[in-house]
Structures are given as structure tokens and as C-alpha cells.
Amino acid sequence: MAFSFARFGAVLFKEFVQMRRDRVTFAMMIGIPIMQLFLFGFAINSDPKHLPTLVEMADQGPVTRAVLMGMQTSDYFDFQGVVTSAEEGDRALRNGSANFVVVIPPGFERDVMRGLAPDLLLSADASDPSAAGAAVAALSGIVSGAISQSLTGAVAAKVPTPPPFSVTVHKQFNPEGRTATNIVPGLLGVILSMTMVMITAVAIVRETEKGTMEALIATPVRPLEVMLGKITPYILVGYVQTIVFLLAARVVFDVPFIGAPLALFVGFNLYIVVNLALGFLVSTVARSQMQAMQLAFFTILPSILLSGFMFPFAGMPGWAQTLGTGIPATHFLRITRKVMLKGAGLADIGGDLLAIGIITLVIVAVALKRYRQTLD
Amino acid sequence: MTAEMAISVRGLTKRFGPRTVVDRFDMDVPRGAIYGFLGPNGSGKTTTIRMMCGLLTPDGGSGTCLGHDILTQSQQIKEQVGYMTQRFSLYEDLTIRENLDFIARMFRMKDRKARVDAALADLGLADRAGQLAGTLSGGWKQRLSLASCMLHDPQLLLLDEPTAGVDPKARRDFWDEIRRLAARGVTVLVSTHYMDEAVQCDFIAYIAYGKKLISGPARDIPGMIGLTTWQVEGPDIGALEAALRQTPGVEQVARFGAVLHVSGTDAAALARVAAEQSALGTHQWHEQKGGLEEAFIYLMAGASDNFSEGE
Numbered sequence: 001m002a003f004s005f006a007r008f009g010a011v012l013f014k015e016f017v018q019m020r021r022d023r024v025t026f027a028m029m030i031g032i033p034i035m036q037l038f039l040f041g042f043a044i045n046s047d048p049k050h051l052p053t054l055v056e057m058a059d060q061g062p063v064t065r066a067v068l069m070g071m072q073t074s075d076y077f078d079f080q081g082v083v084t085s086a087e088e089g090d091r092a093l094r095n096g097s098a099n100f101v102v103v104i105p106p107g108f109e110r111d112v113m114r115g116l117a118p119d120l121l122l123s124a125d126a127s128d129p130s131a132a133g134a135a136v137a138a139l140s141g142i143v144s145g146a147i148s149q150s151l152t153g154a155v156a157a158k159v160p161t162p163p164p165f166s167v168t169v170h171k172q173f174n175p176e177g178r179t180a181t182n183i184v185p186g187l188l189g190v191i192l193s194m195t196m197v198m199i200t201a202v203a204i205v206r207e208t209e210k211g212t213m214e215a216l217i218a219t220p221v222r223p224l225e226v227m228l229g230k231i232t233p234y235i236l237v238g239y240v241q242t243i244v245f246l247l248a249a250r251v252v253f254d255v256p257f258i259g260a261p262l263a264l265f266v267g268f269n270l271y272i273v274v275n276l277a278l279g280f281l282v283s284t285v286a287r288s289q290m291q292a293m294q295l296a297f298f299t300i301l302p303s304i305l306l307s308g309f310m311f312p313f314a315g316m317p318g319w320a321q322t323l324g325t326g327i328p329a330t331h332f333l334r335i336t337r338k339v340m341l342k343g344a345g346l347a348d349i350g351g352d353l354l355a356i357g358i359i360t361l362v363i364v365a366v367a368l369k370r371y372r373q374t375l376d
Numbered sequence: 377m378t379a380e381m382a383i384s385v386r387g388l389t390k391r392f393g394p395r396t397v398v399d400r401f402d403m404d405v406p407r408g409a410i411y412g413f414l415g416p417n418g419s420g421k422t423t424t425i426r427m428m429c430g431l432l433t434p435d436g437g438s439g440t441c442l443g444h445d446i447l448t449q450s451q452q453i454k455e456q457v458g459y460m461t462q463r464f465s466l467y468e469d470l471t472i473r474e475n476l477d478f479i480a481r482m483f484r485m486k487d488r489k490a491r492v493d494a495a496l497a498d499l500g501l502a503d504r505a506g507q508l509a510g511t512l513s514g515g516w517k518q519r520l521s522l523a524s525c526m527l528h529d530p531q532l533l534l535l536d537e538p539t540a541g542v543d544p545k546a547r548r549d550f551w552d553e554i555r556r557l558a559a560r561g562v563t564v565l566v567s568t569h570y571m572d573e574a575v576q577c578d579f580i581a582y583i584a585y586g587k588k589l590i591s592g593p594a595r596d597i598p599g600m601i602g603l604t605t606w607q608v609e610g611p612d613i614g615a616l617e618a619a620l621r622q623t624p625g626v627e628q629v630a631r632f633g634a635v636l637h638v639s640g641t642d643a644a645a646l647a648r649v650a651a652e653q654s655a656l657g658t659h660q661w662h663e664q665k666g667g668l669e670e671a672f673i674y675l676m677a678g679a680s681d682n683f684s685e686g687e
Contacts, residue, residue, distance in 0.1 A: 215459070
């Protein structure tokens with residue numbers, strides 16, 4: 001017997017009625033994404049500034065002052081005070097009251113004048129590498145700039161030009177290096193995956209847990225009709241989430257959208273489908289709503305950690321990258337960043353679409369095999 | 377044969393892991409009969425019912441349900457069978473009307489609205505159609521479940537412990553309804569573990585620990601077991617009960633209030649015990665026709681727990 005649109009429609013309609021009655025879940029579907037967007041968008045900053053810094057000055061003079069002034073005005077360092085011994089500096093690093101201690105060695109200014117390239121020691125608390133990294137990277141530029149500015153006239157001529165070469169960094173796509181510009185498009189993938197997988201899984205497992213599935217499959221309804229009927233309403237929820245999200249990204253976080261809207265549209269439709277299929281798969285494994293929640297959460301962690309959302313994809317070891325390639329969020333993340341920030345069109349995201357497509361087929365095949373019409 | 381049989385299965389077997397939940401089960405349910413399916417909790421009644429209507433694939437055996445093969449034609453079986461599950465299985469967050477309407481759509485019924493209206497009127501729930509099903513009392517939920525199973529006019533009704541947890545008045549009403557349906561020609565297979573409900577059935581099969589112990593017309597069951605029963609009345613019945621349990625020839629002593637039912641399969645041995653005891657003059661002994669109750673107590677005591685093996 002063939003697929004019945006009447007039965008599919010009935011399941012769909014029932015699902016909408018239930019969704020409307022379950023106000024808490026409905027509020028969650030819209031409220032959680034917005035909450036997360038604001039939390040992540042405003043709270044996460046991978047380029048932290050104003051880090052507490054102490055200074056140990058064994059030399060005082062115009063050049064030293066110029067160096068410190070340069071560091072202060074860079075916004076990375078926030079001088080909190082002066083230490084008089086190395087032990088005092090170490091203690092401050094250990095107890096966390098300072099992230100950096102700058103040590104100006106004795107005779108620093110004199111050595112600079114003589115062109116001896118003296119050492120300027122920056123002790124950094126690198127227990128959180130991402131917190132220290134940007135500031136450390138910025139330091140040498142700041143110092144050399146400050147020194148050359150402070151030396152004028154005859155003195156300046158005697159000093160060799162500090163660096164024999166210079167590095168030019170050209171920050172593309174996100175010239176200001178704002179974290180929100182990177183985080184917000186990626187967050188769309190994580191949030192869609194979170195709500196889609198979880199809500200679908202729970203909605204289906206609820207039928208099994210409450211005993212309604214038993215009565216449902218005792219009717220002539222086909223598995224595909226149940227699956228599509230239950231999933232379709234959540235596709236619409238995914239649309240609403242995406243629209244809210246893109247609006248907020250634009251209005252609140254000023255994230256650019258320079259690529260082809262059609263490309264993103266195709267991408268997120270496919271992404272919604274793969275997540276719903278994943279939720280369906282979870283529901284065939286879980287025996288209770290609680291288990292479904294836990295399993296769904298378990299699928300979300302890799303989407304956050306291995307997809308390149310939290311940590312750079314290229315920085316992961318080979319096996320982790322292989323794992324990450326099997327995660328739909330990885331590819332959707334690339335799609336959103338390419339389209340929104342780099343101006344990509346449909347042709348540029350073909351590979352990512354194909355990858356999600358393959359993952360979808362695999363998941364659907366496994367899910368349909370597991371969801372049999374019989375109860376055994 | 378099959379034409380007159382609503383259900384006819386041979387050798388049905390179902391294993392869940394190492395446990396054989398249903399073991400080589402045979403059953404014939406004549407059309408139009410009320411067939412009682414008895415057995416203690418966990419004896420495999422639900423599993424058997426699910427296999428007979430095609431919800432569960434048996435590991436062994438074959439059979440037909442309404443003339444359709446239970447292995448290959450579950451779709452056709454589902455169209456013609458009403459299955460009422462043990463738990464309330466309608467949507468608690470849908471209204472009464474929405475629930476019935478949903479079931480009607482699942483069976484793709486014509487003139488859906490008229491039939492849902494008729495079912496609501498039959499139930500006497502027409503003015504409460506907009507109420508959420510979850511807010512109904514136990515008895516009403518059960519009636520609504522039955523109505524939803526009957527919505528598509530099935531020829532066969534499978535009821536899995538329909539009266540569990542329902543008050544006595546509602547149970548009686550429910551059985552009145554079942555007899556009305558049977559009178560209209562609907563075959564009813566009902567599982568229960570209440571003896572007073574078993575008495576209402578035309579046929580009975582008794583299943584324990586996955587094995588069918590006996591089946592046949594309800595009135596023949598006591599005779600098939602061959603149990604002789606004596607009714608004993610008199611003072612200090614408790615002491616007598618204890619003494620009789622130790623007496624050879626007495627296989628079963630069941631107490632019904634102030635009366636003992638003393639049963640055994642060896643009629644002559646039991647008669648000797650009765651004669652000796654009557655001679656003492658303290659208690660009155662009367663031989664009586666063995667009833668279903670004694671028969672089931674006897675079956676229960678005799679069934680070996682094959683689930684405990686190998687565990």
C-alpha cells in the first residue's frame with residue numbers, strides 16, 4: 001500500500017495541536033536560541049584585552065616609560081602596579097592577581113641606545129593559552145614601535161632600525177578581529193542542532209513512553225507517514241529559529257551578510273533535515289524521554305567541540321578532523337561562515353552540501369531500519 | 377476451518393533474548409465468540425496478542441487472523457482489527473473529539489465527522505467533546521479507548537486487560553458493552569486475570585509462563601482438568617484447613633470465607649478423606665460440581681516457572 005497523504009496530514013495536524021498545547025516546550029524552542037545567541041555573542045571573546053599586568057622596573061628612563069605607555073595604550077595590558085622582586089611577580093602570576101609581569105632589565109635604555117638588543121622579559125600566565133596568546137603576539141610590535149618613537153634626533157640616527165624586516169598582517173573577512181563575527185554564524189549551527197535533535201527525539205520517544213505509539217502502530221499508518229508527519233512541524237520551528245537568529249545577528253551584533261541568501265537557504269534546509277533525521281535516530285535508541293535528552297546532548301557536544309565552532313578545525317589532530325568531517329555541524333559552520341562573511345554563492349559550498357547530504361542518507365537509512373513497524 | 381475461525385495460530389513462539397516468552401502456542405478463536413485469555417501477570421498474554429495481530433513478528437509458528445497471514449499481511453489485519461492496549465493509549469493532550477478524529481483519519485474513513493459524532497453520542501460524551509482526554513477518570517478513559525477501537529467497525533476486537541484498575545461498576549458496564557458487541561457478530565479476544573470475568577467468556581485459554589496449559593469452551597474446563605471438589609463447613613475451619621493440607625489425596629484447599637473447597641484429581645481418594653472426616657461429625661462435607669475458580673487455582677499451582685530456568 002502506498003504512502004497516504006491523508007494519514008501524513010493527520011499526524012502533522014495532531015503534532016501542531018500538541019505543540020500548541022505544550023507552551024513550555026514551545027517557549028523553549030524560541031527562547032533558548034535567543035538566550036544563547038546573546039550569551040555567546042556577548043560573553044565569548046577569544047581576543048581578550050585589559051589583562052592585569054605588573055611591572056618590575058630595574059631601569060627607569062624615557063625609553064622604558066615609552067615602552068610601558070605603548071603597552072598600556074594597546075589595550076591588551078592593564079598595568080596594576082609595580083613589583084620589586086622576581087618572587088613577588090611569580091606569586092602574583094600563581095595566585096592569578098596578574099596575567100603578565102613585564103621585567104625591564106637594568107641598563108635597558110643604555111643597551112637600546114647602543115643597539116645591543118636587550119632582553120625584555122614578559123612572564124605570562126599561559127595556563128589559558130588563548131587568553132595570553134593575542135597579547136603576547138602583539139607585544140614585540142608594540143615595543144619596537146614605542147622605542148623608535150621615543151628616540152629622536154641625533155640619538156635616533158645612531159640606533160640601527162630595530163627590525164631588519166617587518167611583517168604585515170592582513171586580517172581578511174573580519175578586519176577588526178571581532179569574536180562575535182565568527183561566533184554568531186557558527187552559533188546558528190549549534191543551536192539548530194541542539195533544538196532540532198532534542199525536540200524531535202523527545203517528541204517521538206514521548207509516544208513510546210506514554211504508550212500512544214503502540215496504539216498508533218496498531219492502525220494502518222505507515223512508518224514513513226509517522227516519521228514525516230512528526231518531523232515536518234519542527235522544520236518550521238527551525239525556520240523560525242533561523243529567521244530570528246539572522247535578524248538578531250544583523251541588528252544586535254552587526255554581523256555582515258555579504259554572500260548569496262539562496263546558498264544559505266539551501267544549506268540550512270539540508271542542515272535542518274539532517275538534524276531531524278538524527279533526532280529520529282536517537283528516538284529509535286532511547287527508551288525514555290530522559291534517555292532521549294541525554295543521548296541528544298551527547299550528539300551535541302561533538303558539534304560544539306569538533307566542528308570548529310569552539311576551536312580551530314585545522315588545529316585538531318588528523319583523527320579528530322576525520323571525526324569532525326562526519327559531523328553535520330562542521331559543514332554547516334563552513335557554509336554559514338563562507339556565505340555570511342566571505343560572500344560565497346551556491347557553487348562555493350557544493351562540497352559542504354554534498355557532505356551533509358551523504359551524512360543525511362546514512363542516518364535516514366539507519367533510522368528507518370531501526371524504526372520497524374512491529375514492536376520487537 | 378479457517379473461514380469460521382477469526383484467529384487460528386499454530387506453534388507461535390517468541391523469544392526475548394534467552395527467555396522464551398511464548399512457547400509453541402496454538403489457538404483457535406471461533407468467529408463471534410467471546411474468548412477469554414487467562415493467566416497471571418507476565419505470562420505472555422500481551423506478547424501473544426501482539427503476534428496475532430501482526431504487531432510483533434513471531435520467532436516461530438504461523439497462523440491466520442481474519443483469514444490473513446499474520447506473518448505477511450499485517451497491514452490487512454490492522455485494517456480490520458481493533459486493538460485496545462493495556463495502558464491508556466490515546467493522547468492526553470488532545471481533546472476527546474481530536475483523539476477520535478485522529479483515529480478516524482488513520483483508518484481513512486469516509487464521512488469521518490458523522491462517525492465521530494455518532495461515537496461521541498454513543499459514549500454520552502457529546503457535550504464534553506472539547507475536554508482533554510487526560511482529564512477523564514479511569515472508567516471514562518477506558519470507555520473512550522474502547523470507542524476508539526470500535527470506530528472503524530472491526531470484525532475482531534483484541535482487548536488486553538481492559539479492566540485493570542477500573543472500579544467494579546465500570547467493569548460491569550464494560551462487560552455489558554462487550555456482550556452487546558459480541559451479539560452484533562464481533563469476535564472478542566479479551567485477556568484478564570480476573571476469575572469473575574473469565575466466567576463471562578464462551579471460550580477460555582489459560583496461559584502461564586509462556587505455555588498454554590488448557591483451552592476449550594468455558595463450561596468444559598473444570599471437567600477437562602478432572603477435579604473433584606468437596607465443600608466443607610463447620611467450626612474452627614482454619615485448623616482443619618491446615619490439617620487437610622497434610623492429608624494424602626487432598627491436592628488443593630481453597631478458602632472462601634467460612635467455607636473450604638477441598639479438591640483433588642483422585643476422586644476415590646478424596647471420597648475416603650471426606651468419609652473419614654464426616655464420621656467425626658464436627659464438619660459438614662458436601663460434594664459439589666467443580667467450578668472454574670478451583671480449576672484455575674489448580675492450574676496456577678501446577679504450572680512450573682520456566683522463566684526462572686537458566687537465569
